Amino acid sequence: MDVEQQIKDLVIARLEALPENVEISIGSKDALNKTDLIRHVKDGDDLGRKIMEVEMNFLRSMKEGSFYESLRIGNEA
Amino acid sequence: MNHSVLVTRPNYEYTTRYLSAWADKIIEFAKQRGDKVLDLDGERANRKEFESMIKRHKPSFIFLNGHGNPGSIAGQANVTLIEENVNTGFLKETIVYAVSCESAKKLGANSIEKGAKAYIGYSESFIFLIDRDKRTRPADDKLASLFLDPSNQVVISLLKGHSAEEAHVASQRFFSRNILKLLNSQSKQEDTGAVRFLFWDMRFQVCQGDSKASL
Numbered sequence: 001m002d003v004e005q006q007i008k009d010l011v012i013a014r015l016e017a018l019p020e021n022v023e024i025s026i027g028s029k030d031a032l033n034k035t036d037l038i039r040h041v042k043d044g045d046d047l048g049r050k051i052m053e054v055e056m057n058f059l060r061s062m063k064e065g066s067f068y069e070s071l072r073i074g075n076e077a
Numbered sequence: 078m079n080h081s082v083l084v085t086r087p088n089y090e091y092t093t094r095y096l097s098a099w100a101d102k103i104i105e106f107a108k109q110r111g112d113k114v115l116d117l118d119g120e121r122a123n124r125k126e127f128e129s130m131i132k133r134h135k136p137s138f139i140f141l142n143g144h145g146n147p148g149s150i151a152g153q154a155n156v157t158l159i160e161e162n163v164n165t166g167f168l169k170e171t172i173v174y175a176v177s178c179e180s181a182k183k184l185g186a187n188s189i190e191k192g193a194k195a196y197i198g199y200s201e202s203f204i205f206l207i208d209r210d211k212r213t214r215p216a217d218d219k220l221a222s223l224f225l226d227p228s229n230q231v232v233i234s235l236l237k238g239h240s241a242e243e244a245h246v247a248s249q250r251f252f253s254r255n256i257l258k259l260l261n262s263q264s265k266q267e268d269t270g271a272v273r274f275l276f277w278d279m280r281f282q283v284c285q286g287d288s289k290a291s292l
Contacts, residue, residue, distance in 0.1 A: 018270045022220065023207040025092040027178060028144050028155075031207050050202060057280065058273035070279060071260075073246075073253045 145177030227251035
C-alpha cells in the first residue's frame, strides 16, 4: 500500500472516531460533518488534501518536538 | 484609554454565524470599556460600508471576520470586502486582526505595505469544531469555544493596550492551554480529536508588521 493511501486511511480512521454531533468549519465551505469530510478525503480533492495536511502537520510536529514546545508555552505564566 | 474599533461580522451560514456570535462577545467587552464600536454586522458587512466607516471614523483597530483566501476577505454572502492592491490602503495606520482563512499569506503583507501598523491573521485555513446540537446557540458551544476564545484573546489583549506581539503570544498561550486541557486524563477520548485542529490554528496564526504596535 503506498504512503498516500496509508495517510488517507489514518485520516479517515481519525475522522471516524469523532462523535456524530461534531462538525468542522474548514476553508471556504460551511461546516461539514464527518461523513462529508471522509468523502472529501477519499476523493482527494482540495479540501480532502487540506484535512490530510492538518494530520501530517500534527504527526510531524510530534516527531520533530514542536508540538511539545507548543505545550510549554501554555504552561508559562 | 478608549479606542475606536471597527468589526465586520457577516452572518449567512453556520461558519459566519459562529464568528459573528464570538465577535459579539468582543463588542460587548469593548462597549463596557467605553470603546467606540463600529459594528458592521450581517448585510452591513460590505465593501461600501466598510470603506465609508473607515473614511468617516478612522478606527484604530479593525477586526475582520469572514471567509477568506490569500488575497482577500469576504463580507456578507461571501462578497469580497477587502482585497490586496485594491483597497488595503484603507487599513493605513490601523492594527488589524483577521479571523479568516489564509489572509496572512498575501493580504496581510500587502496591508503592511499600504501602511497598516500590524496585521494578525492566519496563513492557513482557520479551522474550528462545532457541536451540531448547539448550532442554533453558537455562543453556548463549548467545543467551538476551544478555538474561538483563544482567537478572541487577540482582541482582548489589544484593547487592553498590549502590543501586537503580546496579543499574538497571549492567544498562542490560550490555544496551548486548551490543548493541554484536552490531553489530560479526565478528557473524553473524542475531545482529543480537536487537538490537531487547535495546534493547526495556533501554528498558523502570525503577527506581521510592527510587533510593538499597540492601540
